Amino acid sequence: MLEWSAVDRIIDAALAEDIGAVDLTSEIVVPDGTRATFVLRTREEIVVAGLPVAEAVFRRRAPGCGFQAGVADGARVAPGAVLATVTGPARALLTAERTALNLLSHMSGIATLTRRYVDRIAGTKAQLIDTRKTTPGLRVLEKHATTLGGARNHRLDLAGGIMIKDNHISVCGGVAAAVARARAAAPVLTKIEVECDRLDQVREALEAGADMLLLDNMTTGMLREAVAIVAGRIPVEASGGVTLETIRAIAETGVDFISVGRITQGAPAVDIGLDATLEPGG
Incomplete structure (x- = not known):
């Protein structure tokens, strides 16, 4: 809307x-x-x-x-x-x-x-989502356009959820510490997503109580391993370098969401x- x-x-x-x-x-x-x-x-x-x-x-x-x-x-x-x-x-x-x-x-x-x-991942459980990689000043239009194309919106802005990325983890001293700080202060209905680029971070984020994981720039083999580790306990999102040529294979690893910046940045x-x-x- x-x-x-x-x-x-x-x-x-x-x-x-x-x-x-x-x-x-x-x-x-x-x-x-x-x-x-x-x-x-x-x-x-x-x-x-x-x-x-x-x-x-x-x-x-x-x-x-x-x-x-x-x-x-x-x-x-x-x-x-x-x-x-x-x-x-x-x-x-x-x-x-x-x-x-x-x-x-x-x-x-x-x-x-x-x-x-969206057509490339038809028949899989994966859903396409957009990112904050939008043209400054035009985000409301661009994110609306992605939904008309069949995607779902990720965060509309930084206030739309807590997403702990690699730099947050570095500054806080680790995944567990970052999630703990977020959990202690976040509004009760706000989800906490953690970016992971290694499988040990997947395990650590799960143990820390993350609500969702972003699997960043992982190979399809790593994505399958991460999906197996999570075992359906929380949703997982694949992100990073996704193209029309690679998205189907990524979807078939069993991830729940695939985020693609190109749909707003490169259209x-x-x-x-x-x-x-x-x-x-x-």
Whole structure:
């Protein structure tokens, strides 16, 4: 679910960045009062993400515009599919065009890549989850896009859970000490996850009372051993260097979750265009 207060801030910042003082071209070239109908159309196969965001961008500049979605967010569509039709004052909608397309193309790119990863692990018990490797300022959009692609969210931010990583362990003097400190002060409903890159750390984290383990950059052989050690007592997450080529083998080790930073960090924007048709008498 989108946090619209955060989305509104993103839209305002993106429009301000793109417009500057004035949309000089639209103000000079497009006659005042001209109305037009615009069609959002994908030029490649995609998983759609961000139509409500694109609508909000257009409405920010043209509050009374009409926006009719042709598909639902999360749908997989073929090249040429009409995603939405927008009708209203041409100047205002053209001013909003690039910002709407940027956000829609970026979010759909993430959802499309995410779905490719999800498809690769179909039939296993593993679930794909995202990470905090997001574009600064766009996390709320990017994490929403991963869910539309079929993944689940990990922490939304640092307040979303306790995740004890290698540097925390080094500073605290060991896994047991770090977990003990976390357990003593954590809110009772907050889970504690421990990052392990060795099997002895897996055993130590289990004994210390961790709620979940992150198995970092382990080989598939090590992952199987770690899963056997845990024996279903707590969930385990595999992470580190996961690609479309390796994710299936990782899923088949028996892990519960696989986190992939590439779905937000490396997803290319998809190709979506906006075509205009003047209304009769416009």
